[in-house]
Amino acid sequence: MVILLLLGGFLLFMLLYGLLQSAFFLTDGRTALNVAAGFICGAAILAVYSLMVRLFERRRPADMPARRFLPDIGGGFLLSIVYFAAVTAIIALLGCYAVDSVSFNASVFFPKLAFFFLVACSEEVIFRGVFFRIIDEKWGTAAALAVSALLFGLFHIFNPGATLWSSVAIAIEAGLLLGAAYKFSGNLWLPIGIHWGWNLVEGPVLGFAVSGNGMAPGESVCLSTVSGPDIISGGAFGLEASIFAAVIGLAIAAWFVHRTARR
DSSP, X not given: OHHHHHHHHHHHHHHHHHHHHHHHHTTTTXXXXXXXXXXXXXXXXXXXXXXXXXXXXXXXXXTXXXXXXXXXXXXXXXXXXXXXXXXXXXXHHTTSEEEXXXXXXXXXXXXXHHHHHHXXXXXXXXXXXXXXXXXXXXXXXXXXXXXXXXXXXXXXXXXXXXXXXXXXXXXXXXXXXXXXXXXXXXXXXXXXXHHHHHHHIIIIITOOOBTTBOOOTTSSSEEEEEOSOHHHHOGGGOGGGSHHHHHHHHHHHHXXXXXXXXX
16 A cells, blocks of 8 residues: 555656646747746645645645744755755865856846746655655664665766766765655755755756766856766766765765654
8 A cells, every 4th residue: 555655656746746837838939937937836736745644645745844944944955055065165176077167147147046946846746755754663763764865866877978976876865865854854945945056056056967968168256177087076977976975975875864853
């Protein structure tokens, strides 16, 4: 029964994720509408998740407390900024990252801000709200962390520029980190904030590829040059594939696990 629930939830929300992305891209070229579509579509998948929990589990979703929405999304967003700034500083000091120029285009930046909100809400509902939560309730936190991290890594293995290492890195620094953040906070808001800020800072701000999806000239605030060994810079896949991102992400995940255990 649990396996059927997991598969059913995965298929339902993956289908919805695809439909909402399509709806977002239909508004390309109309900045205000595009931004509104991204935030509305992100809210829509959260609303459907809440409805499904109420219908099939006959309870309110405990992982969507309204009073923690702004504090935890904001805290997660800030954490991701610090995290990626630290990793970028390290690889810049090693000569593998340099900013060539800086420019800000609101008509490009704000639609990406909204799009990555949709991405964060959708993927956190699927991997933390469905997989992590249900496995945690049935088989415990260790199993939930392991399975959700593995699936999150596999989910990105077919992205452009993906390698076995990039999937392992994603599983460690994102799968484990976001699962640990979900368990620590008890809600979806903290991992959504981390995931949202992560993608936004990595691509539209710093100019790295985001999970293999590169930034074209003019699509990021920083027009940057990434060089050196892929294991340091992340290469074509993006900063997630840097060994430094994996190590720091694992350390943050361990801190969340430690704090959760102490409570």
